[in-house]
Amino acid sequence: xxxxxxxxxxxxxxxxxxxxxxxxxxxxxxxxxxxxxxFSPPVAINPERVPIRTQSEYRPQIAVDPAGRIYVAxxxxxxxxxxxxxxxxxxxxxxxxxxxxxxxxxxTANSFQAVLAVDPRGDLHAFWHDEREGVDxxxxxxxxxxxxxxxxxxLQSNQKIVDDVCSCCRLAVDFxxxxxxxxxxxxxxxxxIRDHGLLKPEDGRAEWAATRATNDSWKxxxxxxxxxxxxxxxxxxxxxxxFTQGTKRQGLFYxxxxxxxxxxxxxxxxxxxxxxxxxxxxxxxxxRVILAWNEFDGRKNRAMVKQSRDGGKTWSExxxxxxxxxxxxxxxxxxxxxxxxxxxxxQDKGYRLIRID
Numbered sequence: 001x002x003x004x005x006x007x008x009x010x011x012x013x014x015x016x017x018x019x020x021x022x023x024x025x026x027x028x029x030x031x032x033x034x035x036x037x038x039f040s041p042p043v044a045i046n047p048e049r050v051p052i053r054t055q056s057e058y059r060p061q062i063a064v065d066p067a068g069r070i071y072v073a074x075x076x077x078x079x080x081x082x083x084x085x086x087x088x089x090x091x092x093x094x095x096x097x098x099x100x101x102x103x104x105x106x107x108t109a110n111s112f113q114a115v116l117a118v119d120p121r122g123d124l125h126a127f128w129h130d131e132r133e134g135v136d137x138x139x140x141x142x143x144x145x146x147x148x149x150x151x152x153x154x155l156q157s158n159q160k161i162v163d164d165v166c167s168c169c170r171l172a173v174d175f176x177x178x179x180x181x182x183x184x185x186x187x188x189x190x191x192x193i194r195d196h197g198l199l200k201p202e203d204g205r206a207e208w209a210a211t212r213a214t215n216d217s218w219k220x221x222x223x224x225x226x227x228x229x230x231x232x233x234x235x236x237x238x239x240x241x242x243f244t245q246g247t248k249r250q251g252l253f254y255x256x257x258x259x260x261x262x263x264x265x266x267x268x269x270x271x272x273x274x275x276x277x278x279x280x281x282x283x284x285x286x287x288r289v290i291l292a293w294n295e296f297d298g299r300k301n302r303a304m305v306k307q308s309r310d311g312g313k314t315w316s317e318x319x320x321x322x323x324x325x326x327x328x329x330x331x332x333x334x335x336x337x338x339x340x341x342x343x344x345x346x347q348d349k350g351y352r353l354i355r356i357d
Contacts, residue, residue, distance in 0.1 A: 002023050002024045003021055003022070003023055004022045004023060004024070004052070004054050005054075005327065005328070005329040005345050005346075005347065006022060006054045006055070006056070006058075006059035006060065006329055006330075006345075007019055007020070007021050007022070007329065007343075007345045007351055008020050008059055008060050008061055008062050008332070008343075009062065009332070009334060009343045009353070010062050010063055010064050010334065011064070011334060011335065011336040011337070012031075012064040012068055012070075013064070013065075013066050013067075013068060014068070015336040015337070015338075016031045016032065016033050017031060017032040017033075017035065017036060017334075017336075017353060018030075018031045018062055018064055018070060018093065019031070019032070019039065019062070019351070020045075020060040020061070020062040020072050020074065021042065022052045022054045022059075022060050022074060023052065024051070024052060025049035025050060025051060025052060026044050026045070026046055026049060026052065027044070027045040027046055027052060027060055027072065027074045027076075028042035028043060028044055028045065029042065029043050029045060029062070029070065029072060029089075029093055029096070030042040030043070030093075031093060032353075035341070035353055035355070036351065036352065036353030040093075043093060043094070043095075043096065045072055045074070045087045045096050045099060046074075046076070046085070046087075046099055047098070050076050050077060050078060051076060051077040052074065052075070052076050053075040053076055053077055053081075053082060053112075054074075054075060056225060056279075056330070057113065057168065057169060057170040057225055057226075057227055058075050058082075058112055058113050058170075059075075059170075060072065060073065060074035060075070061073040061074070061114055061115055061116040062116070063116040063117060063118050063124060064118070065118045065122045065124065065150065066118075066122045067122065067150065068092055069088065069089065069090060069150075069152065070088065070089040070092075070093050070096075071086065071087075071088055071116055071118075071124050071126075071148075072086070072087045072088075072089075072096065073085065073086050073087075073102060073114045073116055073126065074099075075112050075113070075114070078101070078106070079101060079106045079107045080106060080107070080108075080109065080110045080111070081110060082110040082111065082112040083101055083103075083106050083110070083111060083112075084101065084102040084103065084106075084111045084112055084113075084114045084128055085099035085100065085101060085102065086099065086100055086101075086102045086126065087099045087100075088152055090152070102114060102126055102128060102146065103128065103130055103132070103144065103158065104157065104158045105130070105132040105158075108132065109130060109131045109132035110129075110130075110131045111128050111129070111130050111131070111144075112128065112129050113128060113129045113170060113171065114126055114127065114128035115127050115128070115170070115171045115172070115173055117173045117174070117175070117181065119175050119179055119181065120175060120179045121150070121179060122150040123147055123148065123149055123150060123155060124147065124148040125145065125146075125147055125173065125181050126145070126146045126147075126148070127143055127144070127145050127161075127171055127173060127183060128143070128144055129141040129142070129143060129165070129167060130142050130143070130144040130160075133160075133163070139163065139164055139188065140163065140164050140165045140166050140167050140187075140188040141163070141165050141166075141167040142160050142162065142163045142165070143160070143161050143162050143163075143165055143171070143183070143185070143199070144158055144159065144160055144161070145158075145159045145160075145161050146158055146159070159206065161183075161199060161201075161208040162199055162208060162210060164187055164188050164189075165185050165186070165187055165188070166185070166186040166187065166188055166194050166223065166224065167223065168223030168224065168225045169185065169186040169223070169224060169225065169226060169227035169228075170185075170227030171183055171184070171185045171227065172184050172185070172227065172228055172229050172230040173230065174230050174231055174232045175232065176200070176232055176236065176260065177232070177234065177235075177236045180200060180201055181200070181201070182198060182199070182200050182230065182232060182238070182261070183198065183199040183200075183230075184196055184197070184198050184199075184213060184228045184229075184230040184240060184242075185197065185199070185227070185228070186224065186226075186227065186228065187210070187212075189212075191219060192219055192220065192221055193217055193218060193219050193246075194218050194219075194220055194224060195212065195213075195214045195215060195216050195217070195218060195244070195246070196212075196213045196214040196228050196240070196242055197210045197211060197212050197213055198210065198211050198212075198213045198238075198261040200260075200261075211261050211262060213228075213240060213257075213261060213264065214228075214240075214242055214244065214253075214255075214264075214267075215248065216244040216246030216247075216248045216249050217246045217247045217248050218244050218245055218246035218247075219246075219247070220245070224243070224245075226243040226278060226279065228240060228241065228242040228243075228280075229241040229242070229280050229281045229282045230282070231282045231283050231284040231289070232284065233284035233286075233289070233311060234284075234286065235311065236258070236260065237256050237257065237258055237284065237311055237312065238256060238257040238260065238261050238264075239254070239256050239282045239284050239289055239312055240254070240255055240256070240257075240264070240282065241253065241254045241270070241280035241281070241282045241291060241293070242280070243278050243279070243280070249267065249269075250273075251269055251270070251271070251273050251277065252269065252270040252271050252277040252278060252280055252293055253267040253268060253269055253270060254267065254268045254270055254280075254282065254291055254312075255267045255268065256311075256312045265312075268315070270291060270293060270304075270306065270318070271293055271295055271304060271318065272295060274297075275295040275296060275297050275302075276295060276296045277293050277294070277295050277304070278293060278294055279293060279294050279330040279331070280292065280293040281293070281330070281331055281332050281333045282333070283333035283334075283335060283340060284311075284312075285335050285340055287309055287310060287311055288307065288308065288309060288340065289307070289308040289311060289312045290305060290306075290307055290308075290333050290340055290356055291305065291306045291307075291315075292304065292305050292306075292321075292331040292332070292333055292342055293331065294328065294330065294331060295320075299325065300323045300324065300325055301323065301324045301325075301326075301327075301328040301346070302320040302321075302322070302323040302324075303320070303321050303322045303323070303328075303331040303342060303344050304318045304319065304320055304321070305318065305319055305321045305342065305356055306318040306319075307356070321342055321354055321356070322342070322344055322352060322354055324346035324347070324348055324349055325348060326346055326347035326348035326349075327346070327347045328344065328345065328346040328347070329344065329345040329346070331343070331344050332344075333356075334353075339355055339356075340355070340356045341353050341354060341355050341356060342354040342356055
């Protein structure tokens with residue numbers, strides 16, 4: 001198979017690792033019961049070959065609910081040049097439903113850059129960029145939201161939650177201690193400032209509230225193609241990581257919030273600025289917080305990892321966990337509920353799942 005770099009993975013309730021693997025014209029799902037050493041025969045999601053439109057921040061998504069139901073979303077050339085399709089397996093990945101557009105306006109508007117996440121109740125949340133209300137580079141895109149219940153049926157469909165969002169930067173989502181989803185994304189603020197904001201549903205209302213999370217004053221009339229990361233600890237602390245080239249600070253940064261995003265700690269710089277640090281991920285698990293990002297020294301790509309044992313107050317030195325001489329995907333952090341792993345793909349060495357001790 002002509003496998004593309006943006007491979008995504010998620011653990012199921014039985015601690016099996018599920019992957020969604022895109023090729024030029026098909027999307028496949030397989031699983032590993034031995035932490036990535038071997039994988040099952042792949043199952044094709046799309047029965048007909050179509051151009052799969054993965055790019056660095058436009059990647060397939062996979063999520064597994066507590067009952068073992070598997071959800072896959074992927075971008076393809078379909079009803080529109082960019083169409084996001086959703087497919088579901090009810091039988092542990094042996095069969096998947098015929099892919100259907102995630103957007104109910106997919107025939108007339110692009111839908112892309114979806115993210116999937118399962119909440120503590122087992123409901124699936126899907127968010128995506130949507131162009132149904134028109135395309136305006138200065139204003140950016142709208143974000144739409146659909147919820148599927150534990151039976152796979154819609155609880156809420158195609159709700160617009162925000163506009164003025166940068167059209168090229170990926171979304172990140174986690175769930176607060178009350179079970180409600182929280183998004184972080186790059187907004188387009190007045191003056192073409194492209195900094196980050198948090199989005200949360202308001203108490204008892206359909207509307208979503210936005211608060212500014214970073215204030216770097218990055219003014220750019222272009223797409224940074226560099227989305228943020230978010231993880232919420234069981235203590236309610238929000239952990240965020242992001243990239244900026246603003247007038248106030250430049251590079252890769254981490255901060256946390258103890259008041260649900262109203263204010264954040266002083267940003268901590270990450271990585272060696274001479275090695276182009278970027279594309280971070282963050283994962284909070286108990287008192288442990290892990291940060292991961294890529295660096296490039298002109299010859300090798302490295303996935304760097306930095307750890308905290310006290311909820312983000314103090315940190316270890318960054319270490320290179322894995323490296324490659326070839327093109328690489330972004331690093332992602334996963335947990336099976338017992339250990340934390342780095343998920344990384346490279347052209348020369350293929351997919352690797354590395355335990356972070």
